[in-house]
Amino acid sequence: MVKLLLEQGHSPIVFDNLSTGHEEAVPAELLALGDLRDKSSLRRVLAEHSFDAVMHFAAKSIVPESVADPAAYYENNVIGTLNLLDAMREEGVQRFVFSSTAAVYGNPVSHAGAASGAQASSSLIDEQHSLAPLNPYGRSKLQVEQALQDYAAAYGFRSVCFRYFNAAGADPSGELGESHDPETHLIPNTLRAVLGTGPQLKVFGDDYATPDGTCVRDYIHVNDLADAHLRALLHMRDNEGAHVFNLGNGVGFSVKEVLNAAEEVTGQPVPHEMAPRRAGDADMLVADSAKARSVLGWQPGFTDVREIIETAWRWHKDQRF
Ligand code: UFG
Numbered sequence: 001m002v003k004l005l006l007e008q009g010h011s012p013i014v015f016d017n018l019s020t021g022h023e024e025a026v027p028a029e030l031l032a033l034g035d036l037r038d039k040s041s042l043r044r045v046l047a048e049h050s051f052d053a054v055m056h057f058a059a060k061s062i063v064p065e066s067v068a069d070p071a072a073y074y075e076n077n078v079i080g081t082l083n084l085l086d087a088m089r090e091e092g093v094q095r096f097v098f099s100s101t102a103a104v105y106g107n108p109v110s111h112a113g114a115a116s117g118a119q120a121s122s123s124l125i126d127e128q129h130s131l132a133p134l135n136p137y138g139r140s141k142l143q144v145e146q147a148l149q150d151y152a153a154a155y156g157f158r159s160v161c162f163r164y165f166n167a168a169g170a171d172p173s174g175e176l177g178e179s180h181d182p183e184t185h186l187i188p189n190t191l192r193a194v195l196g197t198g199p200q201l202k203v204f205g206d207d208y209a210t211p212d213g214t215c216v217r218d219y220i221h222v223n224d225l226a227d228a229h230l231r232a233l234l235h236m237r238d239n240e241g242a243h244v245f246n247l248g249n250g251v252g253f254s255v256k257e258v259l260n261a262a263e264e265v266t267g268q269p270v271p272h273e274m275a276p277r278r279a280g281d282a283d284m285l286v287a288d289s290a291k292a293r294s295v296l297g298w299q300p301g302f303t304d305v306r307e308i309i310e311t312a313w314r315w316h317k318d319q320r321f
Pocket of ligand 1: 062102137166167187189278
């Protein structure tokens, strides 16, 4: 996002406690160290610059961890965000883009007979779908979404919530990509298993209500997510209120399909084993993103999971940090 904002002539500042972020990922002069749980550091940074908007990406975001340690999730994701919103109101910054998640939906209400892979799924989730998160992570994000509706009504606060489906891939340049310790996400774990820099891949559960029994997800490239955020800035310039958009490709891939695609992209076998289900996983999450397409004019550029894996492969082969 920072790279894109700079390319577009914006002047971003990055506020991060580096608990999971990497100093090397952003130009040093743009980095302000601080913690969302510490209001004074937020106020200081907001007061030092004249911001048009805040894009809030920082969160704890690992579903099984949220099941094991919900307190950390409510503290970082809910209290941390309310601190940020308070500080913004005090400093007169009234526009906010929020990284929400498909995890706010829970299991799709009707998904029987849905297909995966190249065929269109019959159970796409749109923004009107009921909100029934299966885990504390999803609940923490939903609570913020609800607060944003109230803030819009009471304070004229403008916001865009993006419900990301599965953020994946790396900058095609190969210079930026994901780097987590421990790594929990499917695509990096698959590629690390191929490279031998991680353990063999565990496929968590093959008895889900999906065509091949493994979980189906909608993988969306990080650069497509960044592009949507730019469009959100324009949208908030012209529109009051709190707006919610799904961001996904609208095509689901099962864990086994991702594994096969990774073998195609790398030309190497993915060492793997079957393992029990992981706590908090929904069977199938595939986005209907028609609203983002029609209202924001958003059009994902990476529509095939192979292309997404290719960018991640470029990064992981020569990971810089
Ligand atoms: N999986 C494996 N083995 C692994 C890692 C993942 O089988 O080593 C499976 C998971 O069980 C799941 C699928 O691959 O079925 C995708 O898992 P990820 O951990 O890559 O992603 P999640 O779907 O759990 O999480 C993502 C985002 C969350 C968001 C969630 C919505 O990271 O922020 O989608 O469910 F909340």
